[in-house]
Amino acid sequence: MNTRFLETLVMLDRLKSFRETAQMLCTTQAAVSKRIEALEEELGVQLVDRTQRALKLTIIGEQVVCQAEQMLALEKQLKLSVHPDAPPSGRVRIGVIETVVHTWLTPLIHMLSERLPAIEPDITVDTAHNLREQFRHRKFDMLIQNDDIADVACNDGATVTPLCRFPMLWIARPAVLPKARTLRLEDLERVPVLTFSRTSGPRAHVRALFAGRATEPRVCSFPSVQSIIQLTKGGFGVAAIPPIFVREELAEGYLEIRGGPALPPMVITVAHARDTAPAVHAVTKLTRAIVADYCAEAGEEWVSALSPAPLS
Template sequence: MNTRFLETLVVLSRVGSFRETAQVLNATQAAISQRIASLEDELGVDLVERSSRRLELTAAGEQVVRQAQRILELERALVASTRPEAPPAGRVRIGVIESVVRTWLSPLVQQLARRHPQIDLDITVDTARNLQEQLRQHKLDVMVQNDPYAPAVGTLDHRVTPLCEFPLNWIARPELVRRHGRLTLDDLESVPLLTFSRTSSPQAHVRALFADRQVEPRVCNFPSVESIIQLVRDGYGIAAIPPVFVREWLHGGELEQRAGPVLPAMTVTAISAADASPAVRAAQQLTAEVVRAYCAQQGAPWVRSLAEPFDDQQMLSPG
């Protein structure tokens, strides 16, 4: 039996369409359909319910998927056992939020190239919500982001590595708001508030501050960190972002941190499937190492490391 066909069925069961399965496996849709048809001929049962408008597995298909997952896991273990000293190799698709791009993505890419030259790195930058959907559809191998990921809570299906914690502070040009005392909600209602995308946790935390207020705050949402920084430097509004993003302008006096209503820190984690390949595990392990080094270099007031030495036997879940 061709294990590639079994892998195709497993991916199909997860993403729910022939088209997306073809994208995940870098094949044509016709090739995916042929693999499933060949598997059905070999097993003598229908695996996919083709009369339904929405792709669904038959009862036999669901049973085969469960067995196929075990077979594929055994195959990976067998290959690894015969080549215990082989360096991690293969394509690793890592999805990151833009906050990572502004901080430690470059050191990570450089370290991966130096330590694991046989890993072919594929980087995607997107919002946390979009990255979560891509991980769910198996279009990513590792997701690095700051929002809760429900499928990883309370299960052993995912490996979750806490990485770091970015404090969120109010950042503005000195002349934009009164200089004395803490910022109040009245102060924040008087100017646009700049923060991350509409679906992000920081945006939700900013809006939650005004839940009992009569005035709706002017919250401007941007998926681009660069846009937020440029607007706050232009004096357009007050930003709720990690101060490390604008460290140079804070030191130069162009921007300043202002005490005010407290916002929860951004907790960044790396998440992958528990049965990920050695290359994916190596990339996740090195990510934790790079983040620890970055946090040590920047210092605790700017970012706090949560990364511990990677334990390949331990499956963590957030919280």
């Protein structure tokens, strides 16, 4: 039996789409269909319910998927047992939030190329909400994001490791806010408040500050960190972001940090399935090391490590 056909069936069950399965396996929809048909012919059963508009496996198809996953896991173990000292290799699909792009993603990619050259990182940058949904459907091997994913960990058997913590502070052009005093809610109600996307934890924390007040604040949400930075530099409003994004502007006095209502820090975590491939474990271990080095170099004023660097 061709294990590539079994892999195709498992992927089709996870993604519920011939098109997305073809993209994930770097092939065509026609090739995916032919693999499923060949598997059905070999087993003598129908695996896909073709009477439904939405893609759905038959009851027997669902049973075959369970067995196929076990066979693929055994195949992986067999290959590892034959070459136990082989370096980890293959594609690792990583979903990351933009905060990581603006901090330690570049040193991570450089170090992956240097230390794990047989691994191909496939990076997707998106909001935490969108990334979680894709991770839930197993479109990523690793998820690096900032919102709570305890439900994903419990339901899908994921391992979640805290990496670092960024303080969330109020930042603006000096002329935008009242001078030399701690900001009050009424100060923040007079100017636009800039923060992350509408589905993000940081935005929810900002909104919660104004719960029950008569005045509705102007909370402007952006999925792009760069958009928040540019608007803040342009004097459009006050930003609730990690100050590490604008270290140079703060040092030059172009922007300033202001005291105000406390906001929870942004905690970055990495998640992956417990039964994941050795390549994913290797990338996770290297990520922890890179983050620990980044935090030590930047200093706790800007970011603090939550996971010690793993032993080599």
